[in-house]
Amino acid sequence: MESASSERPAKRVRQACEPCRRKKAKCPGEQPICSLCARLNQTCAYAGEHRRSWANGLPVSAEPVSTPSSSENRISQILEERLGNLENRMGEVLDALGQNTSRREQQATAPPPPPPPPPIVLSNAATSATSNPMTPFPTWEKVLSIAELYLIYCHSQPLPLFHRESFLDSLGARDPEIIYAMLALSIRFSSNDCSDPNGPTVLINSYTEVARSLVMRRVSEGPVELSTLQSLCLLSLVDFANGNTHRSSIHCSLAVNLAQCANLGLESHLAQTPATREERRRCFWSICLLKRLHGVDFDNMDFPDFCFPPFPESPSRPPPTSPLTDAGNEARSVGMQDQGIIAYVIMLSEIFAKAARYVRRHGRPSNVPPWSSQSEYSKILTALMERETQMPYHHRFKPANLSQRTLEDLQTRREYWGPWLLNQFLYHTILCLLNHPLLLSLSLRNFRSTIPEIFLQHTSDLISSHTTWIIHFINYFEERSFVVSDPFLGYSAAVVATIELQLSFTQNAAICEEKRNRFYKCVGFVQTLGQKWPHMARLADRLQRLEDAVSASYELESGAQNQYLLIDLSRFWEILEYSSNSDTDSARRMFGDSLYREAPTLGAEVSQTSPLPEPFRLSQQVTSQSPNSQFNIQTPLATGAQYPLGPMGSPRPDVWNDEFSILAANFFSQAQDFLRTGDPSEGFGNF
Template identity: 30%
Template sequence: MLEERVDQIMEAVNTLVQLQSGKSSTRLPAPSTPTPSSTANQLDEDRGLREGVSVFDPALSPDPPPEVLQSLVKLYVDQIADQPLPLFHIQSLSRSVRTFPKPLLRSFLALTVRYSDDQFFRCGRSNAVEFYKASASKALYAQAAEPTSDAEVLQAFCLLCLSEIADGNMKRAWMAVGVATRLAVCAGLMSSKVKGVIVSAEHSRCYWSLFILDRIHGSSFWGVPAIPAGNAAPEMPLSVKRPEYLELTSPNDLEEPQAAEEKDAGINSYALQLLSIWGRLMSYLKTISQGDLEDAWTANSTYQQIKAEMSRFETVLPEVHRFKNARFRERNISELERHRHYWASWVFTQCIYHTTHCTLNHPFLHIARIRGQRRLRSPSFLQHASDQAALHAAWVVLILSSCEERDFKIYDPFVGHLASMIATAEFLLQFSKDNALAAKSASNFNMLRRFIERMAASHPHLQHTTVKLTRLGQFATAHVERASDQPPKVEIALLWNLLDYAASSSPSVDSGESSDNVELNVNTQFLSPVNPDVPTASFASEGLRGSGQEGLDTSFWDGSTFEFDMTDFSNIHGLSDLSIPSETWIGGHL
């Protein structure tokens, strides 16, 4: 009687194992057969089975059960989709993921599992990520041998590229984008005939996702962009809807009489426009890193062309998305999270806009003195460049500080890279003869480094960035300890690496350059107060308010360096009768 009861119990347990593993041939041994576990992982798996919880096993249960897969979909939507454009149709992703082909599913899992704490992966999350990535790579590159126009293949390559970036595999990421781009060409997504042709929403999202990846990671100083500038492209996909409390503005009395009501293409569209300019900026930096210098103040210089593109962008961005009207700093966390898809893209847009301006005017490019590079430089241009670098660096600090104050978490690691680029500018500005500017820049450098360190906890590839920033900061520490009056010398390669996302977030890259140092030539007028005898006001010492029409704290502009920017137009001869809008942009905000 007892033996029959034991047999019934064992049969029930075996049935449970079959249901959990999905393998009909898997059966537990009889009680008389010992099964000692030889490793801690095996003990965890046995415990999981006894508790009725399945675990990842590349042989028995490689793919997660439906409920775990749905949790990964939610993770993707919340943390990955807005970088800054969703690769999938978000509303239907929970349904479509169930029918993903294996390469696409494995690419999706390789990207999302690394951020998951689900119990299914508790015995080896890193092993699961490597298994999924290897499985997806093998299948995808085999498929690439036979060109296909399937959107699923392009989607899988995009996800695979993101996985390689997350692992700091610079060259593999380039390979994934490059192959996917060639497949997109085969699909006709980059043909001149694509204009005016209806392209499926899936293919449109694929192309623009490839465009984003190519601009943020493929536009490296050590690589070649896969998608050329000015390339034919399909229509941009629909943008995320803005919150209902943000309304378009109508023309006011100060605008042209024939002006029409603003047209809004959506925040994602403007983020993509800035990414296009970003690619041009990275190409500009690449030419400088290769020693091809120009007189930036000349009318036809690349500097002036990029600056003109930024000015054109400022004229097309609707008022509704601008800092003053969005009132980000007045929103509580519940408002921000309820419309996260909009606000995440808005933060991205603000950060890349100001970082583009700051990098274009970076002290390293225009003020620093590099051995063997002698050229005439315009003092008035250098004054303008340093002012712009300090101004836009302060705005990125303000945006990121506002996010932290509201506990609005930034998941996009590229924003972390933008913060590191701003940190390099702040590092140089801390050696200014303007003591207030120097102190504020040193504080901002440390704030940005801490921000990136926190992001690196979720994005390990940014740990390489923090190592490089820490090394950069050591130059300042040594300088302070020596109590030297002369600015320190910094390795050129280190600064270039920090300005390049692919190099910054990867292990140290050998650029092939010598280890020459750059001399921070900041003992000149343009990084000092215009009138050294006039006491310098605190450089935003009371913090940056930045709300409403005030933009930055008014004390930011009290220094004599900025007197011209704050000129009272009514006192200028010939302009006293002009109508000057009260919202005249003098704070540098977008």
């Protein structure tokens, strides 16, 4: 208290200076100039005394104050109050400028950031982000050019998030988080920004962080708008592409929860423009589609009242290559309501999510055999066939006449061919997953002596046909030089690659060469997508490491001393599970030490699985079947036996778990004629 009182004037201030009086500010009362006026560098004068001006640091005498009349005094008082307010505001500005002088001096060497585009009113957070030298906001012309790339390579590939016709015109009026998230997703397709290998990565990460900060501020402080959910969908795609699968899942789940709380599934009764109403619907179904494509069996019943908005509007079908052929195709679709190609992608994604859940079970055996109508296998297959009956014929493969479509035809109508191709790949991938030889071998180990012959032939035909269809599309893309931008198509090729790799280990040189060529074809396709999508590049690397590991095991397995060699199945699961939450790198980036714990290492656990028997065909002789393909094959393991150490890890004889490792002898002895070669020209399995 003593130190505080010592700083005050010795006597009580009886009169304030004129500037402080006009501003109604507390005047310190020092004379000849008060400290407040000195700090603001303004003239300080007291009524009834000589006014002093301290301009240039020297006192200048002033004229004595005369007593004005009452009317003049009133006018003068009003003017003085207004002038006082102005001086007060200018003082605040000068204070702020004085505090920021050092900051400006530090930033003087950095180039000034380009101003934001005039049509966008940026928030404080966005404005501060654009001032970051690492996040230069491009010119508005550049933003529009990247937005056009978004419509070409990202719209409906896979998410139909925006109203295409009004997207460019409305871009300037959209919230800044949409702009930044769109830039982060689409700039990878800009040839100018991709000339420097490190340039796109820096820009993508910078734009992503700005968009994320804006979105999280919306979520924490409000108000949450439709643009918030749209941005979360884009950020989920970007994070997934960058390998941050956990954060991608969190963004997607947050969008789901916000959509539920906002009743986005219900049609709004407020007066809205057709484009606004359409984008609400697109946002709802994009959230559902994103959740399902990432392998989550998302149930629409989570939304109230079982009322869902109509499906988004779909682009019209491209003109037919032959009017006569199109008339016949339309005749086959009479009586069916065409809901549009995007609607059928959304419908099919629900079945893919169930197939992804089937994969995550890792072939755990059940008391119900897969050929039973009550099995998960049969239920998914039945749902897939039911869905196929609901799609008009003119959206299927044959009426599309792809062989007669040029690159220009495909490129100019990507808004249709993008979702059409996704629909095709979803269909064939579901069937490849359901009939994957590894999953079947694991799930059927409790039914070795009772497997129906017709089931073996059924699965043999399905896996042969639908892997061939994926290879057929990859060859078609190469022939047409068509740029595929949807990363899900790369996942489909990776699934086929794991099948072809398993079937390539045979003594038959012709079959081995054919399967290896198909494997490399799929890996090359995934690598091409990896040039734009980092998670596709990692997927291609995983496929190559899988080939190296399995090939090394195959060379060692022939020796008698290596009859109990193990193959680590975790290498398969990290490929077959499109959205794997077991990604250690992603988890370490997301969680701290107090929360995250690595899963126990289970790669050494042994599978008791024996190879599937081969289906009998007329071209075979029963006597030519190998002993390992008979129905009564026994597992070459005995509890308590000691097994030698293999390159993939040593077995633990006390724990038998089939999800993580499989005996190399069982893995390689799949009869090659169990899977015959299919021909896409036959039209079998044509969706």
